[in-house]
Amino acid sequence: MRAIIYSQSGPSSVLELTDRPLAEPGPDEVRVRIAVSGVNPTDWKARAGNRPLEFADVVPNQDGAGVVDAVGSDVEDFTVGDRVWLFLAAHQRPTGTAQEWTVVPASRVVHLPDGIGFDVAASLGVPAMTAHRALTVHELGPARLAPGALDGRVVLVQGGAGAVGHAAIQLAVWAGATVIATVSCDEKAALARAAGAHHVLQYPDRNLSAHVLSVAPRGVDHIVEVAPAQNAALDVEVLANHGSIAYYANNNGDEFSVPIATSFAKNARWQGLLLYTVGPEALAVAAEDITAALEAGALPVGEEAGLPLTWFSLEDTASAHDAVEDGVTGKVLIRVTDDLGRPPGQVCGAT
Numbered sequence: 001m002r003a004i005i006y007s008q009s010g011p012s013s014v015l016e017l018t019d020r021p022l023a024e025p026g027p028d029e030v031r032v033r034i035a036v037s038g039v040n041p042t043d044w045k046a047r048a049g050n051r052p053l054e055f056a057d058v059v060p061n062q063d064g065a066g067v068v069d070a071v072g073s074d075v076e077d078f079t080v081g082d083r084v085w086l087f088l089a090a091h092q093r094p095t096g097t098a099q100e101w102t103v104v105p106a107s108r109v110v111h112l113p114d115g116i117g118f119d120v121a122a123s124l125g126v127p128a129m130t131a132h133r134a135l136t137v138h139e140l141g142p143a144r145l146a147p148g149a150l151d152g153r154v155v156l157v158q159g160g161a162g163a164v165g166h167a168a169i170q171l172a173v174w175a176g177a178t179v180i181a182t183v184s185c186d187e188k189a190a191l192a193r194a195a196g197a198h199h200v201l202q203y204p205d206r207n208l209s210a211h212v213l214s215v216a217p218r219g220v221d222h223i224v225e226v227a228p229a230q231n232a233a234l235d236v237e238v239l240a241n242h243g244s245i246a247y248y249a250n251n252n253g254d255e256f257s258v259p260i261a262t263s264f265a266k267n268a269r270w271q272g273l274l275l276y277t278v279g280p281e282a283l284a285v286a287a288e289d290i291t292a293a294l295e296a297g298a299l300p301v302g303e304e305a306g307l308p309l310t311w312f313s314l315e316d317t318a319s320a321h322d323a324v325e326d327g328v329t330g331k332v333l334i335r336v337t338d339d340l341g342r343p344p345g346q347v348c349g350a351t
Helices: 041-048 118-122 125-136 165-173 186-195 206-213 229-240 260-265 278-294 314-325
Strands: 001-004 016-019 029-039 063-071 083-086 101-105 109-111 153-158 180-182 197-203 220-225 238-247 268-274 309-313 331-336
Touching: 001 314, 016 206, 016 314, 029 083, 029 118, 029 314, 041 165, 041 268, 063 125, 063 197, 063 331, 083 118, 083 260, 109 278, 125 165, 125 268, 125 278, 153 229, 153 238, 165 180, 165 186, 180 186, 180 206, 197 206, 197 260, 220 229, 229 260, 309 314, 314 331
Parallel strands: 153 180, 153 220, 180 197, 220 238, 238 268, 309 331
Antiparallel strands: 001 016, 029 063, 029 101, 029 331, 063 083, 083 109
16 A cells, blocks of 8 residues: 655655555554544654654654544444544554555544545644643533523634634634634635634734624634634733633744733633643544534535645655645645545555
8 A cells, every 4th residue: 555654753755655554453443544634733743853863764644534444452432444544544654645545443433424535624723622632621511512602792813714623613614703803814714714713803903902802892702713812912901800711832932921910810710732642532422523513514615615625645655744844724634535435455556
């Protein structure tokens, strides 16, 4: 089978296409024929890191979607032929989704509802699960997302045109919140509106906090934050009493300071989040709620839905990583397998 691997950290040029034997799933594992692999910032950052690799070589990319074609012993929830989406495929394992088949723990595989395309499914994983966590860390709940769960709440999504921001807008709207999104330009404003944001504000703007408070006079209940070093003071200024600020990235700086008196006066909750360390229970809950949102049609992708898709072939995975590193707007996807009807061992184009 074709696979992209790297055996040392470094720039995208360390990625190489190779041919590998097909692996068999072990106990509690599932083998998936990958149709689409999703690329996230965490993928190129893991590849570029200066730390020694834990394995002789690694197949990159955490997210993907495809069809189950083999199950290991003790696996009861999946059968051959099930359409699925994957998350954290390469976490503490060398088995990412940039290959034609991957073997992963069954706990990282999720059933894909009928009618949902592999493009949507491969765009979930890191972005949607991060967004779910950001919306469920408020002191007063909810711990789960569903229609009505955020009724009466106001959610501020900083960076509403990014993949996490897009998913946060969609999930918050599905759960009943009023959503305010911030973006940097007119083009991204159009994407945030297409995702469902009720109010879209642009930065930089010295009156941004006033504009937020004009929409939410009592303050914002949930903030999904991509750049705390830049936005911390504004976040506290517009936060409602007992509000939460969930930050998941370090855009525009590795450290941030917080106005102390204003923060404790508002009982502010600063909540960091990282999927790799959040724990299996939170991941399982997120997967269940995201699947329910998929069934409701709440998580479409594509430019018309606010998340442009940029496609690459498996052979061009290095360019896909570069596109994400360069900050392309929307979601980067890799088309791995066009024909999921071929038997194991026969690659696309083989005769």
